[in-house]
Amino acid sequence: MRTTRSRAVLGGSSVVIMLLGLGMGPPQRPPARPRPSPSPTAVSRPADATWEEADRLVGEQKYEAAAAVVAQIRARAQARGDEDQWTRALVREAQLRSALHGYETVVRFLRETPWPPGPAGHAVLDLFHGQTLVNYLQAYSYEIRQRERVESKDPLDLKKWTADEIGAEAMRAYARVWAQRDRIGADPIDRIGDYLQRGNYPARVRGTVRDTVTYLIVELLADTALWSPEQHELYRLDVTALLGPVQAGLDDPAAHPLTKLAAVLTDLEAWQAAAGRREAALEARLERLRRLHASFTASEDRKEIRDDLEGRLPSMRDLEWWSVGQATLADFVKEEDTGDALVRARALALAGAAAYPQSIGGRQCRAIVAAIEAPAYQLTAMNLDGPGQRSIEVEHANLPRLFFRAYAVDLADRMRMSRDYNLLPAWQEVPKLVEGARAAAEWTSELAPTPDYRRHRTFVTPPLSRPGLYVVVGSARADFKRGTGSNQLQAVNLLVSDLVLVQRSTGDAIEVTATSGRTGAPVAGTSVELWQLDWQKGHRAPATRTADTDGAVRFDLTGPGAVVSTREWQSHQLALLARHGEDVSLAAQVPWTIVSAPETIHSSLVYTDRSVYRPQQKLLWKVVAYEGGGEASRFHTSPRTSVTVQLVDASGDVVETKPVATNDYGSAAGEFTIPAGRLLGRWRVRSSLRGEAMVRVEEYKRPTFEVTLLDPEQEIRLNRPATLRGDVHYYFGLPVTTGKVTWRVTRQAVQPWWWWLWGGSFDTATRVVAAGDASLGADGRFLLSFTPEADARASRELTWTYAVEADVTDEGGETRSA
CATH class of the missing domain: 2.60.40.1940 (Immunoglobulin-like)
Known part of the structure; x- marks a missing residue:
């Protein structure tokens, strides 16, 4: 039984660049290009160039007119030297241009339009520029990754940029802000709040501009789609070094992205710790460990990462954010392949939830505990099995018992009435059976305890003695009620029968043998029906055969005794339904592709004295004719057989033809002189008996x-x-x-x-x-x-x-x- 539970989840970054109001926020694709306003004259007066007017026009989807208003605001702010309004207008105008003309116009606009000289404006615009490129790459990733790098006369044509170039430009934009981290990094996010959308991290954890820049850089560096093939070979990296203090430049082409990621988080952790912001420093460490744990999959590497976190958490026990670290450690332990991993992860999560029950980490820990303790099961059954057999397999966890009901279904009647290629009941029919049909059998199976919280297997023997088709429904509740959030119904089809069909396609027919599943002996007298499945006209059985003493029947699909026409069995699926006493058997997937009888072939092998020739050289050849095949698959040479041998040039034109006859051993030999003036390349020596040899004709210099x-x-x-x-x-x-x-x-x-x-x-x-x-x-x-x-x-x-x-x-x- 699977249950869906909520879990407190934190966003990947403390903030994202504001792209709202125009339907442009990540990860959505940009909206369809709106129809421009037919009369922008209403915004031509300077008095109308206000933010209120721009917002009104955006609300009416008059983006062209709104862009004109914002351009006037930007021009006024630039003339006054008002950097805040100048920056705001640049961001808003870039958004409007993107909505009108696509992401490609934003890069050109931001490059060609003057920016405010102050560091705060530059930081906002660089963050906006970088995030716009990242959004563009995510929205059109498939098309962008098909591009090949070309030299363009226009360096600002974003449509010609490859994914690597877009990622590198975004990183350069972030790096420019990163270079000013000591100057503006301590500023709270609220200082640039007009341009950013706050995430749900507390301000004490990710509340500064430095946090914003760092985690945006980390997100970009962790994108493995931008890594080179060599950078995916993580075994070259030293995990121990990545867990310690790391120094690397963002512009260092030799540094691995994970090394750069560890370096920027090392810097942030040290800065936050020096300022006394211990929770923010812990979050920087946790982010580094999360990224490394996701990248390194070897058990020894992950153990080293877990040990690092486990060694740091005790000194942080007095912090509320310690519970987030505890939840992170529990997640790491859950992914171990040891038998007690879930037990240990649950204990870690319980400790985190008990210490700070109302915190973000406390809610995360409770969600982990709930996921580990959640009851779950999965049913798997034999398609056909004899009575009294362990026919059903149950994979289960945290479930003491499972309740079963079996509903009998008339298989022959279902095939006659069905208009579907699914001959057995499907999941849509299970609720109707549970609510309206009478169960043929009902029982309870006790399941083995699962103290390790992992799934275990238990085999169930249905108490079904009467042969036939049954839909077996499982439920965690005795009343089989659905939709309560604490129950899930699962069902399997089970055909109880001792009759087993063995089928094969031979040449132009289908041969079927009816056998006993218990003894393997043939079952004589079995009635076998060949069904032709047609969802439009309904399924029908055009032929019925009775098994002989060997339990065998044959359905011819070609020739005078064909049970169906060639067009019919090639355009419809076939099925087999067999009966013997109360036993019924079904073969729903009968291959209609008939294997033709092996043909007798007459071919040849062609040999040449060399593989490379120059013009005007002699080409010596030999042909060996042979024949055979058929049911016996026997081959022999063909003596005294006429063969035509041709020399064909690289253009496919016949250069020379020689008729020959094979000797008593089935071979013939001869020579051609390769003429000059023909196209060089791959030539062929071709036999009329479906054989040829490839040679190359080149003007080459003999090697020394x-x-x-x-x-x-x-x-x-x-x-x-x-x-x-x-x-x-x-x-x-x-x-x-x-x-x-x-x-x-x-x-x-x-x-x-x-x-x-x-x-x-x-x-x-x-x-x-x-x-x-x-x-x-x-x-x-x-x-x-x-x-x-x-x-x-x-x-x-x-x-x-x-x-x-x-x-x-x-x-x-x-x-x-x-």
């Missing part, structure tokens, strides 16, 4: 030396330095001693084929993990060293493939690779 990568002298292991040797020699035997060697190593993760069964995922893209140059020795040898790095903790079933490539260019400019 070769490059070989030698086998490693020692076994290469993950995350340990490895050294490989290469050898470069001329074809006449001497080593190549001068030249340039460049090499690179790529890595690709190899997942087990079965990962997709349980939803496992991993980055399987090929990544360049190392590259460099090497020098040639007097013996023509070179060395390359690298460390095959990968996250060894990712999974024991995961393996990695490393590919090493080396390019050698000699003093004559010739390049060969290995």
Whole structure:
């Protein structure tokens, strides 16, 4: 039984930039472009250029006219040097332009319009600019992530910016405010309250401009969609270092986003602690731990994060915000894979709720306790099972017993009356059965205790001795009442029968064998009906067969004895319904795709003496003709068979044709001369017996030396330095001693084929993990060293493939690779 409970949740940031009044607030998409006001002359008089007039026009959705009014207010404020009104007008005009013309116009407007010179105005406008870019990226993320980076003559054309460029510009805007944190950071949010929408964090926790800037930066840095592939390899980071004091510049391209995130939160925590705001400092620490815990999934990393929080909380017990830390720790413990994780998490949450019951953290703790203690169950049943079997599986937690009712359903009558492809009862029918039908059986199953608060399995044996189809309904309440908030009904279909159908498609028919589920013996005399499902005209049974002594029946779908036409069985689903005495069996998913009998083929294999040729060279070929297949799948060569062999150029034109006959061994040979003046590229030698060979025709220079990568002298292991040797020699035997060697190593993760069964995922893209140059020795040898790095903790079933490539260019400019 699942129950829905409320939980006190805090917003991700103490404030967000105000984008209200125009329907533009995140995460909503911007509204459709409004129709401009047909006569903006009413706002042309300076006397009408007031905020009241602008608000009136916005309320009437006359955004063009409102923008003109705000532009006049901005011009007046700029002339007077009124920075507050100047800033307010810039923000409002940018909002109106965004509503009229989209986000793309805001960047250009803010870049080309003068800003107030004071730091407060700059901070507000930078925050607004950055948050606008973030909202734009979130609203149009799919389209933006399809863009490729291009060089544009207009640097302000937002439609050409990639996601990385938008994220970087937003970070630069935030960083400009961050650089002034010591100057304006202590100002309360109320100082810029006209431009911001307050979140629900208490002012003592996230109440300053410095808090606002820090948590907006953290939100942007934590967006993994803006990380590079290399930055997703978190095993390179040191969790211990990230938990300590961290220093990193926001403009440092070498610093990982999590390192920058830890650095800005380190700065905020230290600043708040120095000012005596212990709860705000604790929140900065909690935010760092939440972000790191969400990013690092290895058990040892998460344990280190939990230990850090657990070690800090006792000294904060006198603070009300300690209960939020206690709730955070309980959430961390809940995600452990140990058997007692939920027990420990519940104890932590109970302590937090008891210490500060009316606080935000106290409410969070109570919600965690309620979620852990909530009764829950899930039913799973066999589609068909014999009487007296453990046919129903119950996964349950915090539930002492479960009540069951079984409702009998006439399967044959249901198939005749149904106009749905769902031949068995669906969830919509369960309430009608519970409220209006009489149960064929009713019983109670005692469930095993779950002191660890985790789900356990219990198997239930329904007391159903009479064969037939039943809808088994489970309830946590004996009265089976719904909608009370303390009960949930779940139902499964169960066909009680000893009759089992085994089906297969062979060639042009469906073969069915009726067997006993208890003994496996064939059931002779079983009546098997083939049903054609049609939701428009109704389901019907065009054919019925009686099983022979082997329990087998056959339904022909082609030929004179076809039970249905080809068009009918290809356009409708098929089902099988069988009866023997009181036993009934159903096969609702009968494949209608019929496998054709294997055909006998006559083909050939084509060989050439080389794979690359130059024009005017001879191409030697050989053809081996063979035939066979059919039911026996036997193949043999085809002696004394006529074959036509063609040379086809890269354009698909036939260059030359030669008719030949195979010898007693089924082979024939010949040659073509490749003419000059034809398109170079991939050519083909084609046989009339469905066979061909691909070759390349190129104007190439014959190589003078070769490059070989030698086998490693020692076994290469993950995350340990490895050294490989290469050898470069001329074809006449001497080593190549001068030249340039460049090499690179790529890595690709190899997942087990079965990962997709349980939803496992991993980055399987090929990544360049190392590259460099090497020098040639007097013996023509070179060395390359690298460390095959990968996250060894990712999974024991995961393996990695490393590919090493080396390019050698000699003093004559010739390049060969290995």
